[in-house]
Amino acid sequence: MPTEQIQTRDSATDEPRPVTRYLGDCARLWPDAVACVIDDGSSEITYRELDERSNALAHGIAALGCGPGDTVAIMLENSIEFAVAWWAATRSGMYVTPINWHLTSGETQYVLENSRAKVVITSPSTSADAAAALAATNVIEIQVGAAAVGNDDLIDFATFLGEHPVHPIERELAGGPMFYSSGTTGRPKGVKPKLSGQHPSEFTSVSNLIMATFGIGPGDRYLSPAPLYHSAPSSWSFGAHTVGATSVIMTKFDAATALGLLDSQGITVSQWVPTMFQRMLRLPDDVRSAYRGVTHQKAFHAAAPCPASVKRAMIEWWGPIICEFYAATEGGATFIDSASWLEHPGSVGRHWSGGTIHILDLIDRSPVPPGGEGLIYFEAFAANRFEYHDDPQKTASVYHGDNLVTAGDIGRIDEEGYLYLTDRLSNMIISGGVNIYPAEIEQHLAGHPDVIDVAVFGVPNDEFGEEVKAVVQVAPADLDRPDLIDHLNRFCREGLAGFKCPRSFDLVAELPRDENGKLYKRRLRDEYWRNRESKLV
Numbered sequence: 001m002p003t004e005q006i007q008t009r010d011s012a013t014d015e016p017r018p019v020t021r022y023l024g025d026c027a028r029l030w031p032d033a034v035a036c037v038i039d040d041g042s043s044e045i046t047y048r049e050l051d052e053r054s055n056a057l058a059h060g061i062a063a064l065g066c067g068p069g070d071t072v073a074i075m076l077e078n079s080i081e082f083a084v085a086w087w088a089a090t091r092s093g094m095y096v097t098p099i100n101w102h103l104t105s106g107e108t109q110y111v112l113e114n115s116r117a118k119v120v121i122t123s124p125s126t127s128a129d130a131a132a133a134l135a136a137t138n139v140i141e142i143q144v145g146a147a148a149v150g151n152d153d154l155i156d157f158a159t160f161l162g163e164h165p166v167h168p169i170e171r172e173l174a175g176g177p178m179f180y181s182s183g184t185t186g187r188p189k190g191v192k193p194k195l196s197g198q199h200p201s202e203f204t205s206v207s208n209l210i211m212a213t214f215g216i217g218p219g220d221r222y223l224s225p226a227p228l229y230h231s232a233p234s235s236w237s238f239g240a241h242t243v244g245a246t247s248v249i250m251t252k253f254d255a256a257t258a259l260g261l262l263d264s265q266g267i268t269v270s271q272w273v274p275t276m277f278q279r280m281l282r283l284p285d286d287v288r289s290a291y292r293g294v295t296h297q298k299a300f301h302a303a304a305p306c307p308a309s310v311k312r313a314m315i316e317w318w319g320p321i322i323c324e325f326y327a328a329t330e331g332g333a334t335f336i337d338s339a340s341w342l343e344h345p346g347s348v349g350r351h352w353s354g355g356t357i358h359i360l361d362l363i364d365r366s367p368v369p370p371g372g373e374g375l376i377y378f379e380a381f382a383a384n385r386f387e388y389h390d391d392p393q394k395t396a397s398v399y400h401g402d403n404l405v406t407a408g409d410i411g412r413i414d415e416e417g418y419l420y421l422t423d424r425l426s427n428m429i430i431s432g433g434v435n436i437y438p439a440e441i442e443q444h445l446a447g448h449p450d451v452i453d454v455a456v457f458g459v460p461n462d463e464f465g466e467e468v469k470a471v472v473q474v475a476p477a478d479l480d481r482p483d484l485i486d487h488l489n490r491f492c493r494e495g496l497a498g499f500k501c502p503r504s505f506d507l508v509a510e511l512p513r514d515e516n517g518k519l520y521k522r523r524l525r526d527e528y529w530r531n532r533e534s535k536l537v
Helices: 022-028 049-065 080-089 105-115 124-129 130-137 157-162 206-213 232-243 256-263 274-281 285-288 307-319 337-344 393-397 439-444 484-495 521-528
Strands: 006-008 016-019 034-038 043-046 071-075 097-098 117-122 138-143 190-193 223-224 244-250 269-272 298-301 322-327 333-336 358-360 372-381 386-387 407-411 419-424 429-430 434-436 455-461 465-473 502-506
Touching: 022 049, 022 232, 034 049, 034 080, 034 232, 043 429, 049 080, 049 157, 049 337, 049 393, 071 105, 080 097, 080 117, 080 232, 097 105, 105 117, 105 130, 117 124, 117 232, 124 130, 124 138, 138 157, 157 429, 206 232, 206 256, 223 232, 223 256, 232 244, 232 269, 256 274, 256 285, 256 434, 274 307, 298 372, 307 337, 307 439, 322 337, 337 386, 358 407, 386 393, 429 455, 429 465, 439 455, 439 465, 439 484
Parallel strands: 034 244, 071 097, 071 117, 117 138, 223 244, 223 269, 269 298, 298 322, 465 502
Antiparallel strands: 006 016, 034 043, 190 386, 322 333, 358 372, 372 407, 407 419, 429 434, 455 465
């Protein structure tokens, strides 16, 4: 089926270049180009091979009784097989649900059951972690490497592919991802976009839209250092396969290895979270100085707030290639480059396509004037009009009117249209009737030289309802320093209004963050509310 070509611009030359929408088209145009590289090139796959293997798996899962609208779960480490499984489902009109293999057995079982997955793709290690969950469900398991470890009770991935044809299934339809929220603010929910019913070459996915918006196309080499079970790494890595680019995917993030790959793999585009920046900035001088960045044109970051000091340091080191985007699986996005950020420090930018960002009052959802804080709403992506799976009440809660959607974040817009995030609505502290947003306090404390990481949230206070608590990650040698809390107290009072300053500090050796940099703040907060009947004050 012919593909309509969208025209975009090469970020380096400003020349127009085509953007396809579909793996099959890229395999036809660039069959021998490398689609995916794992780590340093020890494992890679061409577009022809990825097309053929995903076709074979598409035939296979159809033979198992899966059809359009069904769900295929992926519970794999970063690997070539992850890409094959992703494309098999999304070219078959199915939902693909990546599962974080760090979840407990109960959490894994919940996602498998809630998503109504019919098939799950695992590896020996991830299958072992989820054995109890899999035993409690009727999900069909296909395991990468099952034959190699002599497990005759499972469908072996490679053998299964060899049993099916490599041409496309009879009726290809555009599927899509159903990611589950990280669970940092409650029970995970599946973010379920509406499927188009179109052929993949006729449908512009959000992944493809990202590639077109940021000018990524044939010849680009994209570095993904994060786990593919998160939305941004998978959306970008497999979005690259809709435009003829190469995805270079790390199996596990290591600061020195990632820095080396930028040069050795000729990376043109990369994507990070702020904790990765911090770890690279702490590398020894001789390791940092080895970086040349000759091919490196754009380094994007997202997923978590970036301390201003860290961002300035990265711009000074890598030059004005640092770009930030703010987006959520639910919809909406902003963008800001280095030059604009230096003029508007702390901003996450303006609407990435020139659309409107809406700031609405927390109570009555009336428009808030520039400079005022409120709930952030975007027009929903046309390609991603979504619902929360099996939760119409929660779905209704994030929409306003016919087409405005929020991820639950609070922010403000300045007179020039630049957005500044304040916090997530669910993290707001109400102390004595005053609303306090932890993000500003966390940003300030992150600038203290002894602070490695920090989480701020509300804890019970009999007089005020809640008070501000800061849990601060410090070096092991600082855990018993008798003067450190006094220093942190003074540091806060020098830069924050008194009512925002933490009433107490706890020092810890590590905060619970996942591999993509998201903080499990709920785990911390729950400890302080354990003996309360209600967490509402």
